[in-house]
Amino acid sequence: MTDRYCHRAVRETQIVMGMPITVEIIDCPSTRPLSDVFAYFDAIDRRFSVFRPDSEIIAFNRGRVMRTEISAHLQEVLALADQTRRRTHGYFDICRPDGLIDPSGIVKGWAIRNASRLIDAAGAKNYLIDAGGDIQSRGKAPGGMEWKIGIRNPFNDREIIKTVHPFGRGVATSGTYTRGHHIYNPHRPDHPITDIVSLTVIGADVLQADLYATAAFAMGKDGVYFIEEMPQLEGYAIDMDGVATQTTGFGTFVVS
Amino acid sequence: MRLFARAALFGTSITAVCAVAAAFSPEAARLGQAAPAPKKMAEAPVSGSATMAGFARSASPIRVMAYVQRYRDGRATGSAVDAYYGVVQVQAVIRGGRVVAVNVLRHPSHSWTSRSINTRALPRLEQEVIRAQSADIHAVSGATLTSHAFVRSMNEALRQASS
Numbered sequence: 001m002t003d004r005y006c007h008r009a010v011r012e013t014q015i016v017m018g019m020p021i022t023v024e025i026i027d028c029p030s031t032r033p034l035s036d037v038f039a040y041f042d043a044i045d046r047r048f049s050v051f052r053p054d055s056e057i058i059a060f061n062r063g064r065v066m067r068t069e070i071s072a073h074l075q076e077v078l079a080l081a082d083q084t085r086r087r088t089h090g091y092f093d094i095c096r097p098d099g100l101i102d103p104s105g106i107v108k109g110w111a112i113r114n115a116s117r118l119i120d121a122a123g124a125k126n127y128l129i130d131a132g133g134d135i136q137s138r139g140k141a142p143g144g145m146e147w148k149i150g151i152r153n154p155f156n157d158r159e160i161i162k163t164v165h166p167f168g169r170g171v172a173t174s175g176t177y178t179r180g181h182h183i184y185n186p187h188r189p190d191h192p193i194t195d196i197v198s199l200t201v202i203g204a205d206v207l208q209a210d211l212y213a214t215a216a217f218a219m220g221k222d223g224v225y226f227i228e229e230m231p232q233l234e235g236y237a238i239d240m241d242g243v244a245t246q247t248t249g250f251g252t253f254v255v256s
Numbered sequence: 257m258r259l260f261a262r263a264a265l266f267g268t269s270i271t272a273v274c275a276v277a278a279a280f281s282p283e284a285a286r287l288g289q290a291a292p293a294p295k296k297m298a299e300a301p302v303s304g305s306a307t308m309a310g311f312a313r314s315a316s317p318i319r320v321m322a323y324v325q326r327y328r329d330g331r332a333t334g335s336a337v338d339a340y341y342g343v344v345q346v347q348a349v350i351r352g353g354r355v356v357a358v359n360v361l362r363h364p365s366h367s368w369t370s371r372s373i374n375t376r377a378l379p380r381l382e383q384e385v386i387r388a389q390s391a392d393i394h395a396v397s398g399a400t401l402t403s404h405a406f407v408r409s410m411n412e413a414l415r416q417a418s419s
Contacts, residue, residue, distance in 0.1 A: 152398025
């Protein structure tokens with residue numbers, strides 16, 4: 001099937017949902033999946049952006065749309081958010097202090113996961129989606145090589161400090177900005193976060209990786225131990241002194 | 257993931273609505289009523305450097321306006337910028353025409369509660385000192401979006417202070 005229908009390599013980057021998204025398909029049946037994927041991201045942005053006054057999320061937050069009237073998309077995102085909140089001991093929460101919801105922390109990974117299903121359905125077996133550093137790969141890279149993903153140095157974003165083969169799993173990194181050696185937790189501003197600055201998670205898919213990277217990062221130095229306890233997840237945490245801690249199975253993905 | 261890791265907790269019913277969650281979480285409720293006090297981040301460098309410290313070595317094309325310009329004294333709040341993990345918003349504090357502090361008003365982390373996980377004896381995990389490497393890679397995983405959003409919000413604050 002693959003050889004008969006899929007032989008073109010296509011690659012495109014667009015700024016959607018406020019971030020650069022690159023889709024690279026090695027065995028694309030046509031350019032159709034590419035345009036479908038970007039159209040999908042655009043539609044998701046229109047529905048979920050808290051910056052678009054006509055988005056469904058704004059309508060929901062303003063009470064213009066009742067809980068019973070929301071789209072299947074929003075229902076799915078809310079259910080996922082609720083499930084993740086409970087599995088992460090409340091560390092992943094789309095509820096803001098003002099009582100409104102901001103699902104953007106969940107929508108990104110969810111949209112990439114759904115985009116990968118669109119590409120699967122188009123018949124491609126070998127591709128990579130990189131949405132602002134959250135990555136879903138499938139199959140092989142050009143030349144039949146394994147896909148190789150670099151982990152960015154949190155202290156210098158031009159550098160890579162680790163290279164992994166995701167082997168079809170999803171990769172996501174959560175982190176904070178640094179300013180000298182001062183890093184702050186906005187919710188406890190008097191308590192500088194002195195432990196981790198970056199946490200990379202490899203999950204069953206990019207959605208799992210993204211959700212758990214976000215939640216575990218908020219746990220500080222406990223985060224990587226939380227990942228260690230979770231089935232199907234591996235993690236690599238970097239603290240402010242540049243010391244990395246990795247879960248026991250992370251090494252199986254490491255190239256160098 | 258540890259071998260023989262305990263099963264994850266499963267549950268699918270939609271029960272949480274924000275108002276409910278906030279009402280039953282003292283921490284969330286407390287945070288919800290009063291805007292958290294802005295934290296003075298650090299003394300901003302007053303120099304010709306066009307980038308925020310921490311981004312100085314960044315290859316990022318988004319740059320903060322140079323600080324050599326003199327700004328109106330007071331506080332200038334940047335626009336809320338979508339980092340897609342949430343919203344970033346900063347405030348520049350200007351004294352004597354110069355930026356003396358940057359307050360982070362909003363920053364995404366999706367952690368409105370501070371309950372600690374119930375840790376047992378922690379497993380011993382492998383550690384190493386990170387080191388830059390050169391490798392041919394297909395993509396990079398990293399958290400730079402927040403940084404970009406931070407810089408955009410800061411630019412907006414400085415634009416206001418200079419007009």
